[in-house]
Amino acid sequence: MKGFVRKQVVVFAVLVLALSVSPFSSAQAADAIKIGGLFELTGFLAPIGKDARQGAMVAIEQAGGTLMGRPLEFITEDSATDVPTSMDKMRKLVEVNKVRIIVGPIFGGSQDAMGGYADKMRVPVITIPSGQNSNILKNKWTFSAAGTDESNGYPMGVYAAEKLGYKTATTIGSDFEAGHEFIRGFALGFESKGGKILQQQWYPPGTTNMIPYLVAAKNKADCLVTWWPGRDAFAGFKQYQELNIKMPIVQPEDGGITGNPVANKHLGNAVVGAHSTVLYSYLAKTTGNKEFVAAYKKKYGVLPSPLAGAGYVSTQIAMEAIKKAGPDSSQKELKKALIGLKMDTIHGPLNFNQWRIATYTTPIVKISPELVPEIVAQYRVISEVVNGKIKYSLED
Amino acid sequence: MDVAIVSILSGISSGVVLFLVAAGLSFVLGLMGIVNIAHGAMVMTGAYAGINVAKASGSLILGGLAGALLSGLVALLLERGFLRNLYKLHLEQILVTFGFVYIIANIHLWVYGAWPLSAYVPPSLSGSVTIGQFSFSVFRIVIIVIGIVFCPILWWVQDRTKIGAIIRAGMDDPEMAAVIGINLRPINIAVFFTAACIAGFAGVIGAFPLGGVNLGLGQEMIFMAIAVVVVGGVGSIQGAFTGALLIGVCTSLAGTYLSKAAIFVPYFLMIAILIFRPQGLFGKS
Numbered sequence: 001m002k003g004f005v006r007k008q009v010v011v012f013a014v015l016v017l018a019l020s021v022s023p024f025s026s027a028q029a030a031d032a033i034k035i036g037g038l039f040e041l042t043g044f045l046a047p048i049g050k051d052a053r054q055g056a057m058v059a060i061e062q063a064g065g066t067l068m069g070r071p072l073e074f075i076t077e078d079s080a081t082d083v084p085t086s087m088d089k090m091r092k093l094v095e096v097n098k099v100r101i102i103v104g105p106i107f108g109g110s111q112d113a114m115g116g117y118a119d120k121m122r123v124p125v126i127t128i129p130s131g132q133n134s135n136i137l138k139n140k141w142t143f144s145a146a147g148t149d150e151s152n153g154y155p156m157g158v159y160a161a162e163k164l165g166y167k168t169a170t171t172i173g174s175d176f177e178a179g180h181e182f183i184r185g186f187a188l189g190f191e192s193k194g195g196k197i198l199q200q201q202w203y204p205p206g207t208t209n210m211i212p213y214l215v216a217a218k219n220k221a222d223c224l225v226t227w228w229p230g231r232d233a234f235a236g237f238k239q240y241q242e243l244n245i246k247m248p249i250v251q252p253e254d255g256g257i258t259g260n261p262v263a264n265k266h267l268g269n270a271v272v273g274a275h276s277t278v279l280y281s282y283l284a285k286t287t288g289n290k291e292f293v294a295a296y297k298k299k300y301g302v303l304p305s306p307l308a309g310a311g312y313v314s315t316q317i318a319m320e321a322i323k324k325a326g327p328d329s330s331q332k333e334l335k336k337a338l339i340g341l342k343m344d345t346i347h348g349p350l351n352f353n354q355w356r357i358a359t360y361t362t363p364i365v366k367i368s369p370e371l372v373p374e375i376v377a378q379y380r381v382i383s384e385v386v387n388g389k390i391k392y393s394l395e396d
Numbered sequence: 397m398d399v400a401i402v403s404i405l406s407g408i409s410s411g412v413v414l415f416l417v418a419a420g421l422s423f424v425l426g427l428m429g430i431v432n433i434a435h436g437a438m439v440m441t442g443a444y445a446g447i448n449v450a451k452a453s454g455s456l457i458l459g460g461l462a463g464a465l466l467s468g469l470v471a472l473l474l475e476r477g478f479l480r481n482l483y484k485l486h487l488e489q490i491l492v493t494f495g496f497v498y499i500i501a502n503i504h505l506w507v508y509g510a511w512p513l514s515a516y517v518p519p520s521l522s523g524s525v526t527i528g529q530f531s532f533s534v535f536r537i538v539i540i541v542i543g544i545v546f547c548p549i550l551w552w553v554q555d556r557t558k559i560g561a562i563i564r565a566g567m568d569d570p571e572m573a574a575v576i577g578i579n580l581r582p583i584n585i586a587v588f589f590t591a592a593c594i595a596g597f598a599g600v601i602g603a604f605p606l607g608g609v610n611l612g613l614g615q616e617m618i619f620m621a622i623a624v625v626v627v628g629g630v631g632s633i634q635g636a637f638t639g640a641l642l643i644g645v646c647t648s649l650a651g652t653y654l655s656k657a658a659i660f661v662p663y664f665l666m667i668a669i670l671i672f673r674p675q676g677l678f679g680k681s
Binding site: 041042043044046047049050175201202203204206207208209210211212213215216219231234235236238239242243244245262263266267268 | 398399402403406407410501502505510511512513514515524529530531532533605606607608610611612616647648649650651652653655656658659
């Protein structure tokens with residue numbers, strides 16, 4: 001028996017030695033640079049999560065699958081628009097796949113939950129759309145690649161008051177943190193230019209019957225401000241059209257839908273005339289946008305949506321940060337590289353401030369009768385943390 | 397006043413769709429004792445297939461029949477392949493049917509893609525009537541009429557036909573029914589199939605008040621349908637009808653006047669019924 005055990009130990013030791021010098025050894029696997037991607041491929045944000053992943057894949061392909069001469073591994077998982085699933089997948093990416101940085105997800109609830117874990121494991125999380133204010137303030141390893149939710153709503157409020165001449169507004173938003181923040185951002189911008197919010201309504205996320213909220217909206221307001229993310233927008237716009245409501249719609253953010261040429265084909269003329277802030281426009285005349293649009297259209301056969309553009313930029317940010325810090329840098333050096341990162345992107349010039357919030361060029365679009373989201377204005381919002389709150393102003 | 401009227405009518409149209417979904421679920425639960433969490437997925441299956449057929453053919457009736465048939469066939473596969481071995485094993489039924497919710501949703505994701513599918517409204521029904529400052533769709537009125545017509549037909553089958561008597565006997569005392577020579581097995585299968593057909597049909601016409609069809613529809617519908625069954629009572633058509641309209645109208649009015657409270661309405665109604673009348677409004681104690 002003793003001899004048998006000794007033999008087993010020797011075999012085991014030889015195996016360990018062999019594996020440590022084999023092509024599959026961890027030493028050589030460490031050569032690959034690993035970036036994680038969490039996207040909503042199922043759940044109520046599935047249509048836009050898929051777009052974000054597609055945009056990210058174009059960024060990876062343009063990099064040629066390598067970064068600084070090393071193989072680039074982009075490991076993606078489905079966060080399922082679900083907080084527990086997002087956490088499980090994030091743990092897998094960090095602890096099993098050993099990614100250095102994570103891109104995504106879109107869903108604010110997931111971002112919020114992941115923030116604490118990211119802080120603990122010192123893994124930067126680059127949000128795809130804007131980040132929730134509370135998340136940015138609380139979690140020190142979350143980087144908001146497209147401003148904050150409020151900072152996206154803010155310019156639409158300014159535009160509605162200054163350029164569209166609206167004096168009053170009534171709002172309908174999805175009743176979770178992102179919905180409140182987008183609407184609050186609009187209200188901040190609107191009220192800063194003398195506008196008045198007459199009424200605010202909140203519907204449960206995933207609601208398919210918007211009629212109760214639409215009929216209750218005070219029709220004496222100059223405009224109806226809605227934030228309808230993902231599939232909520234389909235019920236919202238269709239039922240708005242059905243009721244023949246006269247108030248024009250303005251959106252502090254398009255929920256991944258209004259600025260999306262594919263989605264607009266499904267919505268039809270229900271969406272014509274709506275104004276919205278979008279994360280990205282395929283019509284923007286920004287650095288690299290023409291090439292991105294061409295590459296995306298070639299690969300997927302459709303024009304890129306706002307979330308596709310956002311996924312592309314967030315992935316580029318991740319790659320650029322690793323390049324700046326160095327492939328063998330520590331996580332602390334990687335975080336430092338992200339703060340103060342300046343890039344020319346398809347979002348326009350982008351830079352992170354000390355609070356990890358990116359300033360970028362925010363387009364405002366109006367949907368034409370041909371269902372094209374035409375750019376009617378562009379703003380750059382500066383976000384600063386003052387006394388624990390985020391304040392906004394527009395760059396001249 | 398027009399706000400309240402449109403809100404109520406909207407709630408009734410949503411309630412009718414819920415009734416069609418919940419009626420079948422109620423009978424399956426009452427007769428077979430099966431907790432079919434995948435019943436909501438039958439709504440989605442019928443909706444996707446039926447709406448595509450309707451759009452291609454220009455016929456809502458054809459689309460409705462196609463959706464109903466496909467849902468029925470999927471349900472048959474589920475019952476014959478899996479559930480027939482799980483009678484009286486409620487936990488296992490829930491687990492298996494819950495798994496099928498995800499399987500069916502992912503099959504639809506693969507076949508139809510992630511984008512919601514908009515409803516098919518026949519051109520002849522695409523008009524609207526004016527109620528105060530609002531337009532109200534003629535198609536919603538048609539859906540309400542379909543519900544008003546379906547309810548007495550199903551009630552008549554339940555209460556006035558031999559097959560309805562057999563089903564009620566099977567629900568009340570399956571052992572005694574077997575003793576007097578009633579073979580419940582084919583009845584069970586027929587009820588399961590029919591329930592899914594009605595759910596599939598509900599998906600095709602219900603896509604309009606639901607704002608379109610999406611991959612999450614199965615999960616959304618089943619929880620609401622269960623609430624209807626609890627409120628109305630198991631195995632009762634009139635219970636399903638009353639429960640569905642109550643939930644539809646109350647949820648709609650809550651959305652209009654107490655926006656944030658709307659989500660709680662079905663659950664408050666369930667809790668109230670479970671406390672004061674646990675068998676449901678029309679269920680047997």
